[in-house]
Amino acid sequence: MAMSYNKPLMHKVAPLFRNEERSNKIYDPLVVSLGPYHHGKLELQLAQRYKSTAVQLFVSRSGQTIEFFQNKILEVIDDVRSCYFEGSTDNFSDSELAEMMLQDSCFLLNYIELCKGSDDIRKTRIYTSMINHLDRLTLNLTLRDLFLLENQIPYSILTLLMYLRYGTSKGEAMLSKFISGTIFGDERERMKFSLDRQPPVHLLDAYRQVLVAECLDINNQQTNSYISSRFEPFRRKLFGNKQKDENNEEGHNAYLFRSLTDLKTKGVRFKLSNSYSLRDIKFASYCFYAELQLPYWCVSIYTKVFFSNMIAYENCLEAHTSSVVTAYVSFMKALIQNSNDVKLLRERKIIVNQFGSDEEALQVFDDLNSFALGELDNWVFEEVKKKIHQHCNSKSRTWMEELIHTYFRSPWTTIAFIAAVFLLCLAFIQAYFTVNPSSEK
Template identity: 30%
Template sequence: MPQRDAYETDWIVEVNESLKCMPTDERQYWKKRSIYRVPTSVTDLNRKAFQPQSVSFGPYHHGKSHLRTMEDHKCRAFLQFLRRSGKPLDPFLESLREVARDLEESYDTLGPEWKEGGREGAGDRFLKLMIIDGCFMLEILRAATQEVDDYEPDDPIFHTRGMLYIMPYIWPDMLMLENQLPMLVLDRLVAVESDGKEDDEYINRLILNYCSPVKHTARIGKCLHVLDVVRKSLLLYEKPKPDKVGCEGFLLVRSATELIEHGIRLKKSKTKSLTDISFAGGVLSLPEVVVEEATESMFLNLITFERFHVRTGNEVTSYIYFMDYIIDNVCDVTLLHNLGIVLNVLGDDKETTELFHLMAKYTTIEPDNSLIAVCNEVNEYCNKPWNKWRANLIQTYFRSPWALLSLIAAIFLFALATIQTVYTVLSYKT
């Protein structure tokens, strides 16, 4: 029997140890993950959309050089949070320690420097990161929604100047998949601070009121992190499921301008839910979407979250996939903007067109998605001869006042000629 070298022996020991550590129920193992590393194949679409530019939350980007300036502000916010709560650090730390393993397992890939079973003291380092970043996030949310105002007037982050110049950059960072904190951290901190008086929706309302000036009252339910809260808020609409769905014809969906040419009217849906897309009586209803600086980053991270966290569904992905067909060129964006469906804050229709094409890259749609049924209904309507004829008539004779006047004149002359012919025939008979 050949002798094993030291490298082979070490590898055998490593494999045997790994076998001992393998979870007996892999379903539970994967179920706990909710914060994922984004692969290069995805980040290559737009690196800035996935890499925080001003502040890190959690372990993945902690300590990066361009984010270190915010660490001192985190410590200030942490101390201010403790002072306002009137409680020492111990109860907060102990509350998080109770769920430390759950917090660790929320992360897809966590280095040994953060794991309790890894390097000595790693567990305490991880808890310290969770509590400081968690307090900072809560202070940001509260300051942005004017729930707290006990910072000095010249505070560079939490007062007027910070609201104008810093906060707009923090919000996109809070929506990045790699930059999430488990919602359990915020829940535990608030529970200790308020002695359990705040309900489950308190943090959800803080998050939604930060990203929108409109006060939110709808109940979102339990969420995994900030990105999950935003995703669920975009889908708040119970859409009835169609009797049947099928893939046939989905790829034949026409652009907005082509739909108009085929006699279909477009209008804004009654809600802003991305799932509120319907077709009835020749009218295609689409939800309003605001396109601004943070839109690309937000949607790319939502799409990536749906891709890796399979239990969420793929409603956001399907919406972007669908809109990529509706928006084929600049004319489509202009049309949708005039109808109030695409509120283009960017101001450049070409840029918005390219944005939807970029976001839709590498997206797909599930076979049983309800949008397929909507698209099939639209295509059936477009393919009916009467609808085609009526659309051609409208496009040919009613697109401009001159074409309409020419049609009226032709009808008038035809009527005169008919009357003259009838009069001549009657005169001949008499």
């Protein structure tokens, strides 16, 4: 198991994000610490005291001892130490760090098995053990703490223990169900997740890989075009844009974005995307209407924490990831301006709102801060924005929908219009026969 790293993979939240007035502990664990960054905090001691029990529960019926699993981690402890920022693990000896990794991993894997495991008897034992040691609120908030950037352990350690305890196929199937269930709300494998192609560095990275499965691989032959497009918006701001779009005299940065309600008045219809990748946003314009396809998302109490930590992760210097999720959040914030926009998405089943009202879901998107970092990755949705701009500025494609939206918003206005046309026709016929009475014969 080779894990030689030049830079830390267990990232920290940049001060810019923590100092933002809306952060309010969205980067800090509430119930459980994973890894050294928040280890030892007094408010996390309830879960910390349970971890030794979690290890025993994990090891039971495995045919191995606790020392066996801990020694396997000790074999790669130098690589584990290099995953964290310098100084973060200095207070831990190799055996203490290995013990921490084992306890935190067992806690996490027991929780995953509780959520998506297949052995009902073992799930019952795990639930009984956790509920006897942890209160229900702690157990419910555990999922929230798994989304935190600074609350991660190396994914390689998780896969090592999964392989030793469950075997490769069962461990990967269990993890796939857990990731799908926590993101999409069910156990169906919405998207294939392969560890062979690009192993995640931690659980949060695994979530990201699933969400942006169609994202550009910056290691392939398109790297140069990716890098140039990443900084193109800044070049244009500094030096201007020589090649102006034929329908946009201001160039790229003048694409005016509209809310969903505004787009609807321009003949835009909304539809659920065919895939569940956050990158799968498409726009097609037809004669008298257009269609915007958006990916599925479940808006819940975890949404703000999840996206905030994902944005912080994508913008870590050490992460070397594109900001696809950040760009998605910026795109959706531009679309969702009021509760009617949330209602439109909910009615089209593009989002599932687990809150009591559309106003609460709107508040979640309002509270998300992408720090305008999505502008760094305009290439992700640049073509979509361009097509939306062209459609909304094409009078021939929008006048009919504007007419319908303005004058036919209810059945009564439609009936009134038909009646008015009917009366106008009668008046025209009467006037015609008054002028030409001989036509009656």
